[in-house]
Amino acid sequence: MKVFAIRKNYLFDYNSNNSLVSKFRTKRIAPMMELIEAASIKYGSVNIVDIGGTEQYWNIVSREFLDRHKVTITIVNLPEFESPTNHGPFIFVAADGCNLSAFDNEAFHIAHSNSVIEHVGDWARKVQFATELSRVAKQYFIQTPNYWFPIEPHCMLPFIHWLPKPILVSLVASFKLGNWKRAGSIDEAVRIVESARLVDKKMFQALFKDATIITERLIFFLNP
Numbered sequence: 143m144k145v146f147a148i149r150k151n152y153l154f155d156y157n158s159n160n161s162l163v164s165k166f167r168t169k170r171i172a173p174m175m176e177l178i179e180a181a182s183i184k185y186g187s188v189n190i191v192d193i194g195g196t197e198q199y200w201n202i203v204s205r206e207f208l209d210r211h212k213v214t215i216t217i218v219n220l221p222e223f224e225s226p227t228n229h230g231p232f233i234f235v236a237a238d239g240c241n242l243s244a245f246d247n248e249a250f251h252i253a254h255s256n257s258v259i260e261h262v263g264d265w266a267r268k269v270q271f272a273t274e275l276s277r278v279a280k281q282y283f284i285q286t287p288n289y290w291f292p293i294e295p296h297c298m299l300p301f302i303h304w305l306p307k308p309i310l311v312s313l314v315a316s317f318k319l320g321n322w323k324r325a326g327s328i329d330e331a332v333r334i335v336e337s338a339r340l341v342d343k344k345m346f347q348a349l350f351k352d353a354t355i356i357t358e359r360l361i362f363f364l365n366p
């Protein structure tokens with residue numbers, strides 16, 4: 143008898159290039175690489191701003207590709223996050239993605255964010271975020287999970303994000319749910335639940351009115 147086991151890290155470890163989620167990221171960023179190649183041809187170099195990103199995330203693109211296209215990546219995160227020292231193609235800036243007043247209009251060739259807009263807060267904050275990304279770059283490539291995908295992408299459990307908020311808060315206050323720890327109070331439970339406010343395709347299009355929306359479809363096939 144053969145027994146097969148899939149380690150959790152194999153599926154959901156963003157630090158491993160061999161994990162399932164990292165492989166999906168690599169496939170997903172293909173349109174972004176096309177934007178980089180086009181900008182490199184047009185401008186001779188490429189200046190990218192990545193809101194809420196990390197240096198590790200860019201391991202999905204080879205350094206040879208970045209060097210060949212003379213890519214500079216400005217990574218913007220909130221001031222409470224420690225900013226590394228600038229090195230290689232990376233520049234680190236402390237700022238709120240909803241207020242990029244430190245940057246001029248179209249200061250960058252491309253603006254990018256990966257699974258960030260659902261974390262910035264309520265709808266008004268999302269509008270500010272989208273407006274600022276559109277303002278500071280000539281083009282943008284933005285990714286976010288779809289509300290109607292059956293698995294909540296942060297706690298990695300099915301259907302749970304479709305529950306009424308009071309029920310979800312009560313569950314988070316009572317149990318550990320996937321990647322969400324058990325909250326120590328109702329206040330903490332509410333903060334955990336509100337830390338990720340997913341949008342659907344229509345909402346996303348309303349935020350980025352001139353964008354072409356690419357829908358990513360995922361089907362799991364389980365082999366016996």
